[in-house]
Amino acid sequence: MQETTRIFGIRAVIEAIESGKAIEKVFIQKGLSGSLFQELNRHLRDANINISYVPIEKLNKLSKGNHQGVVANISPVEFVSLEQFMKITEDSTTTPLFLMLDGVTDVRNFGAIIRTAECCGVTGIIIQEKGSAPINADTVKTSAGAVFNVPICKVNHIKDALFFLQTYDIKIIAATEKTEDLVYDVDFKQPAAIIMGDEAKGVSSSILKTVDYKAKLPMLGSIASLNVSVACGAFLYEAVRQRT
Incomplete structure (x- = not known):
């Protein structure tokens, strides 16, 4: 069974969006700010991707790495138009x-x-x-x-x-x-x-x-x-x- 891919880090998520990956949902740490976050936010709005603002504890459970306040779930299937x-x-x-x-x-x-x-x-x-x-x-x-x-x-x-x-x-x-x-x-x-x-x-x-x-x-x-x-x-x- 193919699992949902989970990626983390602001730049990684931006690159996934730009490459056309089928992103199911993005979890963002509450209160996150900065220019790179603003760029991510712009990409998320343009792509109309589901966003959930969560406490850092939730992100720590979703990812063991340096998530930079952002974790994304990528769908195991490719969608069609x-x-x-x-x-x-x-x-x-x-x-x-x-x-x-x-x-x-x-x-x-x-x-x-x-x-x-x-x-x-x-x-x-x-x-x-x-x-x-x-x-x-x-x-x-x-x-x-x-x-x-x-x-x-x-x-x-x-x-x-x-x-x-x-x-x-x-x-x-x-x-x-x-x-x-x-x-x-x-x-x-x-x-x-x-x-x-x-x-x-x-x-x-x-x-x-x-x-x-x-x-x-x-x-x-x-x-x-x-x-x-x-x-x-x-x-x-x-x-x-x-x-x-």
Whole structure:
């Protein structure tokens, strides 16, 4: 299993950003200052990288070396662009099926979703740069290595990706309880993208206003909702059922 690479030191992190490494998150010591830090901060903003300001004790645990107040996690996978997704779609003989995650933050849920997506032949997964679960060792383990087989795209905003897919006539289906329509009534034989929301709030209201379809799973028990990875599996396998 490939572990998440961890680098430390201001200059090392700057060089990693400049070389295009897929940086998941940067931990910065609270109160850090200086010209080199300002340069790093500028690179982080330009690249829209997740930042967490932490006490020095946290950094000492993350790195045994001279971290200079900065530690970064580099993803074990390389991300693809939306344009690359479209190239994959054009080169494929199968009808595209994308999965979009609107704020899924639990690493194990994320890993389980990736594993199911791979089994269902999902074309690619789209996540948001900020507010999404990282791809780390736990993600790799929970996905059973599927994370290396499914193309993943990081975007600044899920809504922008949604509009992009719609320009290619890909229908967007939101998994939400805020509808009377069931998932079984959706036509998944057409090019489609399924949006799953976060564990607590579901798909955001601004996203729901822009999707093509809303659908839910029938709930026959007393519990009002399913775990997001389980619900995602039910949606994906309905698409597989229709396409098989």
